[in-house]
Amino acid sequence: MGDDATLVADASSIRVGGPFYEDIERGQIFDAAPGLTLTSGHAALHQAIVGDRLRLPLDAALAARVLPDGQLPAHPALVCDIAIGQSTLATQRVVANLFYRGLKLLRAPRIGDTLRTTTQVVALRDSRPRSNRQPTGLAVLRIRTVDQRERPILDFWRCAMLPLREAARAPHHADDLDAIGALDGPFACDEAVADWDIDVFRAAVCDRRPRPMVPGTTWIVESGETVTAAPELARLTLNLARTHTDPHAAAHGRRLVYGGHTIGIAAAHVTRALPDLVYIVAWHECRHLAPVFEGDVLRSVIQLERRHPRASGGALVHVRVVVTADRESGTDEVLDWRFVGVVP
Numbered sequence: 001m002g003d004d005a006t007l008v009a010d011a012s013s014i015r016v017g018g019p020f021y022e023d024i025e026r027g028q029i030f031d032a033a034p035g036l037t038l039t040s041g042h043a044a045l046h047q048a049i050v051g052d053r054l055r056l057p058l059d060a061a062l063a064a065r066v067l068p069d070g071q072l073p074a075h076p077a078l079v080c081d082i083a084i085g086q087s088t089l090a091t092q093r094v095v096a097n098l099f100y101r102g103l104k105l106l107r108a109p110r111i112g113d114t115l116r117t118t119t120q121v122v123a124l125r126d127s128r129p130r131s132n133r134q135p136t137g138l139a140v141l142r143i144r145t146v147d148q149r150e151r152p153i154l155d156f157w158r159c160a161m162l163p164l165r166e167a168a169r170a171p172h173h174a175d176d177l178d179a180i181g182a183l184d185g186p187f188a189c190d191e192a193v194a195d196w197d198i199d200v201f202r203a204a205v206c207d208r209r210p211r212p213m214v215p216g217t218t219w220i221v222e223s224g225e226t227v228t229a230a231p232e233l234a235r236l237t238l239n240l241a242r243t244h245t246d247p248h249a250a251a252h253g254r255r256l257v258y259g260g261h262t263i264g265i266a267a268a269h270v271t272r273a274l275p276d277l278v279y280i281v282a283w284h285e286c287r288h289l290a291p292v293f294e295g296d297v298l299r300s301v302i303q304l305e306r307r308h309p310r311a312s313g314g315a316l317v318h319v320r321v322v323v324t325a326d327r328e329s330g331t332d333e334v335l336d337w338r339f340v341g342v343v344p
């Protein structure tokens with residue numbers, strides 16, 4: 001047998017790691033991520049990791065009565081996680097995600113549908129230099145997802161912080177990011193459930209006890225949720241961001257939990273306060289306030305901001321969720337999420 005061979009990087013080696021901030025340009029499109037066919041396995045693993053409790057993705061018999069095609073819908077958090085994961089071709093080196101905005105779920109995909117995502121760079125802004133941090137820049141990405149029949153599924157914006165390869169090569173971008181992604185027509189965002197039979201849902205699951213649905217009502221979820229299986233969720237959703245799987249690539253010297261993981265746990269907390277929530281159809285905005293690490297215990301405070309009746313039954317509710325993380329160093333606010341849901 002021959003001696004063991006050792007591979008040595010040389011001039012012919014190609015480094016695989018994704019673009020730095022100065023490598024990307026406005027208008028650039030990333031569309032080469034693999035499509036992903038939603039399966040019951042994806043749904044089960046996602047439910048095990050974040051604790052989904054939304055009724056329709058869990059209950060095939062109920063979905064058969066409520067949805068016009070009788071098929072089982074995928075959980076909206078799983079759908080968003082996959083779209084974000086597919087978009088990470090552009091952000092493999094991401095330092096942090098600052099926000100998601102203006103997310104609209106245009107159709108609720110069913111188990112068995114295949115999702116494909118196109119990511120376009122729409123705005124760039126250099127970050128302020130800091131003496132104790134690698135130089136970075138902000139890239140706003142517009143993310144659009146379709147299914148196997150090219151039907152629109154998702155449309156939203158994400159802002160990623162990316163490192164520069166060299167500080168001296170800063171491209172000096174200064175786009176205004178403040179107004180990008182605001183929901184236009186915030187009450188016209190329930191296309192995904194427009195033909196669902198909300199009356200059947202109400203009759204099947206709602207009891208006769210009135211639930212407080214007055215704007216300003218606040219729910220404090222007493223039970224925390226420990227973050228586990230963080231790399232597994234990133235891998236499940238095709239997320240290439242190094243910071244979620246490689247501690248040497250993370251700014252804090254330890255793996256960061258993928259932001260969608262925190263959002264998924266927050267969504268599960270919401271269903272404890274609003275157990276008859278039909279579906280989540282849009283996000284106004286979601287801001288990551290601080291990093292989350294595996295082992296953190298997440299707790300949520302939920303507030304009903306607005307409620308508007310739907311002509312086809314039920315109501316649209318605008319909900320804010322603030323999530324804190326308990327850890328050895330103390331308690332920090334880590335997420336501020338404002339979404340739109342449908343209730344019976």
